[in-house]
Amino acid sequence: MTLLEKIGSQQSRLGGTAVYDWDYLVQEHRAHRLIYTDPAIFETEMTNIFGGTWVYLAHESEILHENDFITRRMGLRPLIVVRDGVGKIRALYNRCTHRGTTLCRWEKGNTKSFQCPYHGWNFLNTGKLRGVPWPEGYAEDMRDPKYNMAQLPRVESYRGFIFGTLNIDALPLVEHLGAIAPMIEEWLNRNPGGKVVVCEANRFRFKGNWKLAYDNCCDGYHVAYSHRSLLETENRFAGENAKGMAYYRNSPDTQPMYMRYTSHGNHFKDKRPNLEKRPGGLWALESAHPGMEHYEAEFIRRYGDRAFELLDLAGSEPVNINVFPNFSLLGNHIQVFEPISVGETNAIWYGTMIVDDGRIGDAVQDINALRMRTQEGFPNFGEVDDIANFEQIQRGLMAPEDEWIYMHRGLGVPDRIKQQEDGSITAPATDEAFMREHLKEWKRLMKTRPNLAIQREP
Ligand code: FES
Ligand SMILES: [Fe+2]
Numbered sequence: 001m002t003l004l005e006k007i008g009s010q011q012s013r014l015g016g017t018a019v020y021d022w023d024y025l026v027q028e029h030r031a032h033r034l035i036y037t038d039p040a041i042f043e044t045e046m047t048n049i050f051g052g053t054w055v056y057l058a059h060e061s062e063i064l065h066e067n068d069f070i071t072r073r074m075g076l077r078p079l080i081v082v083r084d085g086v087g088k089i090r091a092l093y094n095r096c097t098h099r100g101t102t103l104c105r106w107e108k109g110n111t112k113s114f115q116c117p118y119h120g121w122n123f124l125n126t127g128k129l130r131g132v133p134w135p136e137g138y139a140e141d142m143r144d145p146k147y148n149m150a151q152l153p154r155v156e157s158y159r160g161f162i163f164g165t166l167n168i169d170a171l172p173l174v175e176h177l178g179a180i181a182p183m184i185e186e187w188l189n190r191n192p193g194g195k196v197v198v199c200e201a202n203r204f205r206f207k208g209n210w211k212l213a214y215d216n217c218c219d220g221y222h223v224a225y226s227h228r229s230l231l232e233t234e235n236r237f238a239g240e241n242a243k244g245m246a247y248y249r250n251s252p253d254t255q256p257m258y259m260r261y262t263s264h265g266n267h268f269k270d271k272r273p274n275l276e277k278r279p280g281g282l283w284a285l286e287s288a289h290p291g292m293e294h295y296e297a298e299f300i301r302r303y304g305d306r307a308f309e310l311l312d313l314a315g316s317e318p319v320n321i322n323v324f325p326n327f328s329l330l331g332n333h334i335q336v337f338e339p340i341s342v343g344e345t346n347a348i349w350y351g352t353m354i355v356d357d358g359r360i361g362d363a364v365q366d367i368n369a370l371r372m373r374t375q376e377g378f379p380n381f382g383e384v385d386d387i388a389n390f391e392q393i394q395r396g397l398m399a400p401e402d403e404w405i406y407m408h409r410g411l412g413v414p415d416r417i418k419q420q421e422d423g424s425i426t427a428p429a430t431d432e433a434f435m436r437e438h439l440k441e442w443k444r445l446m447k448t449r450p451n452l453a454i455q456r457e458p
Contacts, residue, residue, distance in 0.1 A: 003145055004153060004168065004453040026443045028436060029408035033397040035442075036209040042342035044446060049325050050075025052450035053264070054156075054163040054176050056327035056336060057081050057091055059350070061160065061197040062108065067125060070108040073338055074152070074164060080104050081162065082125045085112060089157065091164045092127045093150040093454070103149075127151050128457045145456050153455040159188055160195060161327070161334075166452040179262035179424055183321045187329050190317065192364070193357030198334065202349040202380050208390035210325070210339040213347055214438065216386055217322045217330070218259055218267045220429030221409060223248040226385045230378065234287035243287040244378055247274045253428035257318075261425040265324025265441035267434040272318055280308030282315035289373045295366075303363060310363050313354060314370035316378060324438050331379050332371060343394055347383065351375045407432040407439070 020041065025032040035041055055074050058081045062070045069082040071094055078094040080103070096103045096116040103114050103123065113130055115122045120133045127149035132142055152164040156173035158181065163173050174181060188194045206213075216222065223245055224231065234244030247255050256273035275281045286292070299307040316331030328335040338346035353371065356364040397405070410416050410431035417427045427433045 003456045003458050005150075005456070006451075006453050020446075022443050022447050026439050029411055030404045030406050031439055033400075033403050033405065036211060036394065036397050037342060039342045041446075042209075042339070046075040046339070047452070048445050048448065048450055049442065050339065051077075051166040051452055052170075052445055052448070053167065053325065054165045054170060054173055054323075055325065056323065057155070057162045057164050059160055059196075059198040059334065060089070060157060060162060061195075063089070065110065067110045067112050068108070069104070069111065069125065071104055071106065075339060078102060079152070079164075080114070084125050089155055089162060090125075090127065091152040091155050091162075092125075095150070096121060097129065097147050097149060098132075123149055126457055145458050148456040150454040150456060153453050159184060166454065167450045168453050169451045176264055177266065177323065178264065179422055180266040180268065180321065180323060183262075183268050183319070184329065187317060187319060187321060191313065191354045192360050193355055195355060196332075196352035197355055199351040199353055201351065202383075204347045204349075204383055204387055205340070205344065206347065206387040206390050207344055208387075208394035209342060210337050210345040211442070212390040212393055213337045213345060213386075214322070214325060215407075215435050216390070217328045217335070218269050218320055218434040219432075220248065220252055220257070220259065220269060221432070222386075222389070224252065226389055227382050230381050230385065233381075234378070237288050243285055245271075247271065248429075253430050255429065257429045258426050259429055259431055259434050260420075260427075261434050261437040263423065265438040267322050267438065269320040269429060269434075270318075271429075275318065278308075280311060282317070283308060283311040285318070286315050286374055287377060289377060292373065295370050295373070299366065299370075302366070306363075310360065310367055311370070313360075313367045314374055316374055322434075324441060332375055333379060335379075345390075347387065349380055349383065407435045411436070 025035055057072050057074060058070050063081060063083045066083055066085055066087055069080050072079050072081050080092045080094045082090050082092060084090055094102055094104050096118065098116065098119060098121050101116065101118045103116050105117065111125065113122055113124050122130045124130050129142065129147045135142055152166060153168050154170060155162065155164045158173055158177060170176065188196065231245055231249065235242065235246055247257065257271040259267060259269045261267045276284065296311065299311055303310055321329040326337045332352050334350040334352065336348045338348065340346060353368045354364060410427050410433055417425060417433055420426055425433055
């Protein structure tokens with residue numbers, strides 16, 4: 001039995017945002033500056049989007065054992081994502097039910113219970129209130145479930161990626177992911193055992209709206225310009241062999257790479273068709289890093305014929321797989337966007353390691369050591385360029401009279417955008433179709449009144 005508490009069953013301030021004309025603010029070819037700058041719209045997003053749809057929370061490898069926990073956020077809600085004593089994954093509100101202080105101040109750890117630092121109320125990692133100091137001071141029975149921690153009513157994993165939502169009517173996660181799910185599978189399945197383990201992260205914070213990052217994550221139009229210095233660095237010693245993202249340099253739309261929009265705001269950019277299909281084809285693209293020649297020579301010495309196949313496991317996979325609103329697989333990274341306010345966002349890049357499935361043995365350490373080097377390059381070095389642009393966009397959008405941004409690249413150009421049999425849309429790499437589509441999903445979510453609830457242990 002679960003106890004659900006419905007949210008927003010009476011008219012709330014959020015209802016006030018009905019005064020916005022969403023169809024005016026987001027049109028087919030342009031979007032209004034207010035969707036990036038208006039605090040009331042941001043507040044509604046934190047409920048309708050970062051509450052009303054599936055939001056990425058954490059990876060199962062971060063809470064591998066019973067009683068492991070990690071602290072995260074879903075929109076502005078502080079959460080403790082925990083694997084309880086019987087292995088069930090829960091997302092508890094990191095908020096004491098007594099007077100509301102942050103209950104757990106640690107980033108991660110292993111515990112069966114959380115003790116509030118303020119007055120010492122103690123909660124099991126199922127969220128249940130275990131006891132309070134000097135209970136005789138309460139006239140009431142403190143076992144009332146209303147004192148148990150709030151938690152998300154829906155938490156589901158897909159191949160190790162944990163998502164949560166407050167929306168009790170949300171589709172099952174795998175249905176919601178739809179045609180993007182096989183892309184996530186492929187990203188995983190190139191690794192031994194079809195899995196990754198999440199390591200530490202490179203953390204950025206920028207002064208801009210969270211959507212600026214999502215608008216960029218499938219954008220192939222900016223690369224040759226925004227990342228020019230990175231492309232030049234990657235190709236400085238490359239001679240005729242184009243390295244890194246060099247395929248963006250000259251008319252990228254004639255390259256075999258493409259973008260695809262699937263559903264629910266999800267999209268991906270597939271740059272794999274640009275690669276040579278041979279062992280070492282991916283590795284050949286890696287730009288020079290300090291010590292790389294030495295590593296490569298050592299791989300050939302140690303692993304002989306298998307060396308290039310193994311080196312490919314250290315190379316950055318050239319795909320961008322984006323799940324609206326806050327999750328992106330890029331290269332070998334998991335990128336997560338965390339809104340802080342209408343004009344401030346965290347962009348966190350989690351590195352990943354591979355594990356041995358019994359077939360690669362000791363090579364796994366060599367691959368992971370090299371993988372760390374490649375993860376120091378793109379996309380982390382690209383992110384600084386992107387963030388500079390996000391901050392400058394936010395500044396530009398503060399000019400009230402100049403109201404619109406345009407996203408119509410590709411729109412109306414004959415034969416450019418293709419509707420696929422599975423309902424997805426494909427277009428050349430620099431097309432803005434992905435942005436038009438995810439902003440339609442954004443608009444749909446902002447217009448609906450989602451059926452939200454929290455849950456407490458009975
Ligand atoms: S606020 Fe947690 S015990 Fe008082
Ligand atoms: Fe970029």
